[in-house]
Amino acid sequence: MKEILTEQERQYIIEAIQNGEPIPLDFKYKLFPIAQKEYELNYAGKMRKQDILRGEDGVLPVPLQVEKVFNGERELFSDGWRNMIVFGDNLQFLKTCYQNTDDLVRNQIKGKVKLIYIDPPFGTGDDYEGNKGQKGYTAKRKSADFVEFIRRRLIIAKEILATDGTIMVRQGYNFGHYIKIVLDEIFGKTNFINEIVVNRGKQRLGGSKKFSTATDTIFFYSVSEKNYTFNPFKRARYIGEATGTNMLMKGERNPPSRIFIDPNGETVTLLPPANTHWKFVQIKIDEMYKKGVMYLAKSQKGLNSGIRKVEKDGITTPVDYVPSFKFDEDKTIDANWTDITGYDATTGYPTENSESLLERVISTTTNAGDIVLDFFGGSGTTAAVAEKLGRKWIVCDIGKLSFYTMQKRILSIQDSKDIQKPSKKYSNQAKSFITVNVGSYDLTKLFELGKEKYIQFVLRLFEIEQYKQNKSIKGYEISGERSGSYCLVWEFWKYKEDANVDISFLEELHQNIGSRIGKRFYIIAPANAIDFISDYYEIEDVRYYFLKVPYQIIQELHKQEFKKFRQPQSQTKINDLDDAIGFHFMREPEVKSSFNNNELIINSFRSNFTEEGTNREMDNFESLSMVIVDTNFNGKEFAMSRHFFAEDLLKAKKKQKNIEEGTEEDIEEGIKAELKQQKQLIIPLIGHNQRICVKYIDIYGNEFTEEFTTK
Ligand SMILES: C[S@@+](CC[C@H](N)C(=O)[O-])C[C@H]1O[C@@H](n2cnc3c(N)ncnc32)[C@H](O)[C@@H]1O
Secondary structure, eight states: OOOOOOHHHHHHHHHHHHTTOOOOGGGHHHHSOOOOOSOOOOOTTOOOHHHHHHTTTSOOOOOEEEEEEESTTSOOOTTOOOEEEEESOHHHHHHHHHHTOSTTTTTTSTTTEEEEEEOOOOOOGGGGTTOSSSHHHHHHHHHHHHHHHHHHHHHHHHHHEEEEEEEEEEEOTTTHHHHHHHHHHHHOGGGEEEEEEEEEEEEEOOOTTSOOEEEEEEEEEESSSSOSOOOOOEEEOOTTSOOEEEOEEESOOSSOOEEEEOTTSOEEEEEOOTTEEESSOHHHHHHHHHHTOEEEEEOTTGGGSOOEEEOTTSOEEEOSEEEEEEOOSEEEOOSBOTTSOSBOOSSSOTTOBOHHHHHHHHHHHOOTTOEEEESSOTTOHHHHHHHHTTOEEEEEESOHHHHHHHHHHHHTGGGSBOSSOTTSBOOOOOOOEEEEEESEEOHHHHHTSOHHHHHHHHHHHTTOEEEEEEEEETTEEEEEEETTEEEEEOOGGGSOTTOOBOHHHHHHHHHHHGGGSOSEEEEEEEGGGBOOSSSEEEETTEEEEEEEESOOOOGGGOSSOOBOOOOOSSGGGTTOOOOOBSOEEOOOOEEEEEEETTEEEEEEEEOSSOOTTTOOOOOTTTTEEEEEEETTOOSSOOOOOEEEEGGGGSOHHHHHHHHHSSOHHHHHHHHHHHHHHOSOEEEEOTTOOSEEEEEEEETTSOEEEEEEEOO
C-alpha cells in the first residue's frame, strides 16, 4: 500500500525541520517508502547487504598466512586439496574467500562450499542485563548486536556456498526465532527446508512456573529451491519400537478389495472395513509377499474388525485377521533428532556438538569429496566428522583454546570412535591439513616468503590493487595502486643492510619520477628500513606515504580504527562473541619461568602490546589469557593435553569470590586485578613425560613457546 503525505502533513514536517524539531516516527514509512517485504526484522545498526559486501562495516578481506602443514607426507585429495584450520575472526575469513584473490583460496572455495554448518554462541539475552548504568538500553542493543553479528556473517556465507549448497544453523531458544527471520531474508523463505529439533546439553531448570528447556533448533536452508543434495538418513530401530503395522488407511478407494494369502496358504480376497482402504496397490502387495514382509496378524477385535472375505459366490464373511507388514530394519529419520545426544564431552571444550549429530548433518547434505565449512569451529566436531566421512573441510575459530583443541583432535583422530562402528576406533590418520592465520601474522614467516609472495601479501595487507604486470617508470617498479595512486614495494632483499627509505632515497625518487606520479605515492617497506616517524613526507606537492611492515595504523587510510580480538582469561568466557577490525603482527610476550619438581613456575608474564583503548602498559600477569601444555611433546607437533586459564591459576578462594560477585565486566576486572597481585603463578604438572612444551598466550592471542626436558 502506497502512503501519500497530505498537504497538512507536508506542512507539519517542513515546520518541524525548520524549527530543528524531530519528526515523529509515525512518518517513517511515508517518508522512506520501502519495497516492503511481507515482514522483516528491523533493528538499530542493521546495515544494507551491499554495504556489508563492499566492506562499509570496516571489515575487509585480509591475507591468509599458512602457519603449518600437518601430515604433509600423507595422502591428499586427488585435486591437491588440503583441509584447513583457520585462526581468526570468521568475518574477515569469509570476506577473504568472497574476494577470491588470495592464492590459498582463489577459485577453491567461493561458490564451491556444499554445506555450511554453524553453531554460533547463542547470545543468551539474560546475560546482558545488569550492566552498569543504562540497563534496558544496553540489553536491547546487545540483542540487536548479536543478530547483526550473525547476519553479516550469513550474508557473506551465502555468497560462498555452491548454487546447490545448503546451510544448517544451530540456535537456542533465546534468539533462534530472530535468526530464522534473518535466514528467511538472506536465503529466501522458499528455500527453508526444515527446522530440526536436537537435544540441549544442560537442561535449564524450569522452576515452579515454567517448563525446563530441553531442545535446541537447527534451521536448514538451501541456496536454490530444488537443486541441492539430500540423502535420506536411516537409523536402526530402537528396542521397543514398533516393528510392523497393519495396512488400513482412512477413506475409501476403488476397487476396495485386494488379494492376500490366508493362514492356510490359500489366496483370499479381502475387503477393508467401511470408510477405510488398503494402504498398497496389488502389485506392491505381491512384491511385499516375495520379500517376506507381508503377514496376516490376529485382529484385536476378532471377527468384529469389519474386515470381510469375498467368497466365490460373491457373499462376504467376517475374518479375525488383519493384513499387516513388517517395517524395514532401519528407519528413515525425520526432523526430530532427540533420539541422539546434542552435545558431547570428549575434548573438554564446552559446547562440543556430538559426532552423531554431525554425522546426520554431513551425510544428509553432502557426498564424499564435497567441501564442508564450519566458521564457528569450537572443538572441531565438524572437522572430525567430515574427515571420517571423506569430505573436505574448513573450520575457523577466533579462540586459541579452540584452535589447539581442533589441532589435537585431528592429529589424534585415529584414536577416536569410528562413526559407523562406535565400539571400534577410527584407526586412520587424518589426511594432510594446514593451519592458517587470518588477521594476525607472524613477521618472520612473512619475510621468508620469497619475492613474489611477499609482494602479493603486503599489497593485500594495505588494500593495494596489484597489477597483473608491474609498471616500470624510469626503472622504478610499480606493483599496484590504491584509488589511483601508485605503490612501490621496497625490495629490501636488494639493498645492503644499512640502506633505508630515507630523505636521499625519496629525493632521488622524486627527481626521477615525481612529475609522473600524481599527488600521492605509497611505499611499502619493513618498518626498520623507514627513516621517518611520520606517516608521510611531502616533496613539492607530492605526498610519499610509508606503509610499514609490521603495520602501524595510518588513520587516514582506514574507515575504522583497528581492533584486535581478545582471548578469554576464564573458562566462562570461551563462548563470547568477538570480532576484529584490521590486523596485527604477532609479538611474543616476555616470559620468565622454570620447571622444577613437577611444577611449572611462572615468575613474570608481560604482553608486548599495550592495552587497547587506553594504550597503557599492562602489569605483570595482567595480560595473561592462558597457559597450554603438551605434556608428551614429540618435538614436532604441539598436541595440547592440558589448558589453564589465567583465572584457574588464581588461588581457589579468590577465584570463587570473583565468580560470585558482580557482572561480567566486574568479573573480568576482578580477574585482572587479582592477577596483578600475584608474585608467581604455579602450575602442577604431575604425570608428564620427558619432553614438555608450554605455550603462554596473551589476551590478544600472541604466544611464547618453550620446551622443558626432564630426567
Ligand atoms: C558454540 S561454539 C561451537 C561449538 C562447535 N560446534 C563444536 O562442536 O565444538 C562457538 C564458537 O564460536 C567461536 N567464535 C565466536 N566469535 C567468533 C568469530 N568472530 N570468529 C570465529 N569464531 C568465533 C567461539 O570461540 C566458540 O568456539
